[in-house]
Amino acid sequence: MLTGDAYWLPVIFIGLMGLAFLLYAILDGYDLGVGILLPNNSEPQRDLMIASIGPFWDANETWLVLGVGLLLIAFPRAHGLILYHLYLPVTLMLAGLILRGVAFDFRAKVPPHNKQLWDRVFKGGSLLATLAQGYMLGLFVVGFESTFASYAFAILSAICVTAGYSFIGAAWLVMKADGELQLRAARWARICLWLTALGIVAVSVVNPLTSANVFAKWFGSLAALGLLVIPVVCFFAVLIVDRYLAQFPFDNDFGCWIPFVGAVVIFILSFLALGYSFYPYVVPGQMDIWQAASASKSLWFILVGALIVLPAIIIYTIFSYRVFWGKTKELTYY
Amino acid sequence: MVDTFLLSRIQFAANISFHILFPTITIALCWFLLFFRIKYNRTGDEVWMRCYRFWVKIFALSFALGVVSGITMSFQFGTNWPGYMETVGNIAGPLLGYEVLTAFFLEATFLGIMLFGINRVSPRVHTIATVLVAIGTSLSAFWILALNSWMQTPTGYEMRDGVAYPLSWWAVIFNPSMPYRVAHMLLASGITAAFLIAGISAYRLLRGDHKPAPQLALKVGLLAAAVLLPMQVLVGDLHGLNTLKHQPAKIAAMEAVWETTAGAPFTVFALPNEIDRINRYALEIPGAASFILTHDWRGEVKGLNEFAGEHPPVAPVFFSFRLMLGMGMLMWLVAWTFGWMMWKKKSLPVWALRVLVLMTFSGWIATLSGWYVTEIGRQPYLVYGVLKTSEAVTSLARENVGFSLAVYLTLYVALLTAYISTLFVMARKSVLVDRPEDLPSLQERHNPLTQNTQE
Numbered sequence: 001m002l003t004g005d006a007y008w009l010p011v012i013f014i015g016l017m018g019l020a021f022l023l024y025a026i027l028d029g030y031d032l033g034v035g036i037l038l039p040n041n042s043e044p045q046r047d048l049m050i051a052s053i054g055p056f057w058d059a060n061e062t063w064l065v066l067g068v069g070l071l072l073i074a075f076p077r078a079h080g081l082i083l084y085h086l087y088l089p090v091t092l093m094l095a096g097l098i099l100r101g102v103a104f105d106f107r108a109k110v111p112p113h114n115k116q117l118w119d120r121v122f123k124g125g126s127l128l129a130t131l132a133q134g135y136m137l138g139l140f141v142v143g144f145e146s147t148f149a150s151y152a153f154a155i156l157s158a159i160c161v162t163a164g165y166s167f168i169g170a171a172w173l174v175m176k177a178d179g180e181l182q183l184r185a186a187r188w189a190r191i192c193l194w195l196t197a198l199g200i201v202a203v204s205v206v207n208p209l210t211s212a213n214v215f216a217k218w219f220g221s222l223a224a225l226g227l228l229v230i231p232v233v234c235f236f237a238v239l240i241v242d243r244y245l246a247q248f249p250f251d252n253d254f255g256c257w258i259p260f261v262g263a264v265v266i267f268i269l270s271f272l273a274l275g276y277s278f279y280p281y282v283v284p285g286q287m288d289i290w291q292a293a294s295a296s297k298s299l300w301f302i303l304v305g306a307l308i309v310l311p312a313i314i315i316y317t318i319f320s321y322r323v324f325w326g327k328t329k330e331l332t333y334y
Numbered sequence: 335m336v337d338t339f340l341l342s343r344i345q346f347a348a349n350i351s352f353h354i355l356f357p358t359i360t361i362a363l364c365w366f367l368l369f370f371r372i373k374y375n376r377t378g379d380e381v382w383m384r385c386y387r388f389w390v391k392i393f394a395l396s397f398a399l400g401v402v403s404g405i406t407m408s409f410q411f412g413t414n415w416p417g418y419m420e421t422v423g424n425i426a427g428p429l430l431g432y433e434v435l436t437a438f439f440l441e442a443t444f445l446g447i448m449l450f451g452i453n454r455v456s457p458r459v460h461t462i463a464t465v466l467v468a469i470g471t472s473l474s475a476f477w478i479l480a481l482n483s484w485m486q487t488p489t490g491y492e493m494r495d496g497v498a499y500p501l502s503w504w505a506v507i508f509n510p511s512m513p514y515r516v517a518h519m520l521l522a523s524g525i526t527a528a529f530l531i532a533g534i535s536a537y538r539l540l541r542g543d544h545k546p547a548p549q550l551a552l553k554v555g556l557l558a559a560a561v562l563l564p565m566q567v568l569v570g571d572l573h574g575l576n577t578l579k580h581q582p583a584k585i586a587a588m589e590a591v592w593e594t595t596a597g598a599p600f601t602v603f604a605l606p607n608e609i610d611r612i613n614r615y616a617l618e619i620p621g622a623a624s625f626i627l628t629h630d631w632r633g634e635v636k637g638l639n640e641f642a643g644e645h646p647p648v649a650p651v652f653f654s655f656r657l658m659l660g661m662g663m664l665m666w667l668v669a670w671t672f673g674w675m676m677w678k679k680k681s682l683p684v685w686a687l688r689v690l691v692l693m694t695f696s697g698w699i700a701t702l703s704g705w706y707v708t709e710i711g712r713q714p715y716l717v718y719g720v721l722k723t724s725e726a727v728t729s730l731a732r733e734n735v736g737f738s739l740a741v742y743l744t745l746y747v748a749l750l751t752a753y754i755s756t757l758f759v760m761a762r763k764s765v766l767v768d769r770p771e772d773l774p775s776l777q778e779r780h781n782p783l784t785q786n787t788q789e
Contacts, residue, residue: 080412084729088737316440
């Protein structure tokens, strides 16, 4: 049994890494979702949708770099193993992220007749990156097994994540947009919410049934009953958001933030449930966090920096969201 | 047979070459933007704000390309070079981590405010946002160059069971080649941005843009290039001396010196032949290599034959070095001649503007060839003296790497074409907008505060 910092440094780092990936899923989730939802039939709406994520997408994507970076820094052996198995989907995800990232700038700068082309690239890139992420999550959950069932599960997961990102993207638009676009976003949000809920149920059923470990963790003891709080809260979040969206719109834009907050709650709970299912494995069933961890001296060095810098990052991220608070107007580039 | 190793190397070279183009622009361009912004704050002269607004758009586009191509890099280590992190992850990991934590978030977050927040925050906060983005881009260069330098001249670590462990972070970060490499790269970025600014501004003038902004930006670009180029030559020389001390095999390949010689000649041109280990068709300046490297005409330069099997491929290093050197000299000549003409006659003739347009991306060529010298020059090592490149490669099937390489290359060709053509589209668009009649009155432009800057 490991003791001292050799024991708890990897625990701290899996927590930090989890936080980075959770923030990534929420933050880049909504802007990828907005990208996926871009409608073909209205250029003004596309402009507004992209304007709503304009100041944020870049920083949002940085959480992915931090998450992968922490995997690389803290668990180098796992980084190599995971990326070995995910080589092709990683390539496709990166291609998608590259395309949408540059489309964002090109669409505003190219001659007008090329703008629609870049909008399509934006939408396609967002969708490709999202599908690839969901597919990778699915493969990760089944421990990179190479069976038909695993690939089927990964495809299911790709669809769920796409629904989830579209949902949080639509919820973001309900909060940030007004008028016709807001009404449209509310309709999108409700459809995507149901797809997301369906996906969560499917994964929650399949996962314990296929993995004895996961089953034992959730149903193995009486204390695990306390975990019921996760599905129960999740159920009520879905219910509240659904009722709100069903009766949308309200006077004075009452509660336009409810779907987004609901989405965040659902994301956090799903993430906690997944994390709980696999802890302390960093590669499910193959490698735990202590086997994968780097030298304590390296972890200390980066931890000190992270503890100083992360609060600053969070503070100035909040500052940036406050600067662009409220309904998005036409993108005033400068 | 093309194997996983070769494909992975080509892919890494393609990814890093494409990526470095954009930071090379943005690292320095942001300081130029800060200069424009501060000038505007001090003088209130609208022309500085016009410079800012035009160049911040180009900055945003270049930055976006840098960000997305950089994400690829963070996956690349794990996907294709798992042996790298397994061997030196304890050193490389924290340096990369500090880059993300101290630089990436800073620049990405405040870029949003810099680009879209000008009407939402006070001028002071907007200026501070510009400062923070500039600091962020330079910090990010600092960390990644510290790591690259450590891979060239590793210090402050010990090997235990084939894995590197840090002994002193100070020695790791401030390793022997770091100060030179950081200075060399920051100056390269300054020169690249200066020629980009001069080239695009010259293009606007050629397209009949009579507003003061492109004229002013052209001046700023030329002046910066004229100041930075001699500094770069000096720093480059010091960097060379440092390399001679720590990586003599690289220097021997740069100069294609086969036998250890006192009074080694500088080979202006040759075809180095690695099989017979001689130079064919050599055109040499006697003693000059020794003079450049040891500052003594009779100084000794170690030859490649002392490092048999341990030295880099000679021809690519030799030619890349000459390309960098030639490009640097040409840029120096252009910056000083045109700078002098500008100073004397207040404007440049059409042919000179055309030359500047042709040289818009000359900084890219010099920077890339410089990186090829230092990176190919480190071979066959990935971490000099510690880890060979061939020991770090993945065991993936070559079909997979071939597929990803094809995806990346297609993307890069398309994006580079789109990027370059978009810069010129933006320049043409700017000729048509912001006509002189929207500018502040003549009197305002000739107020005493702005006199110096207008000249």
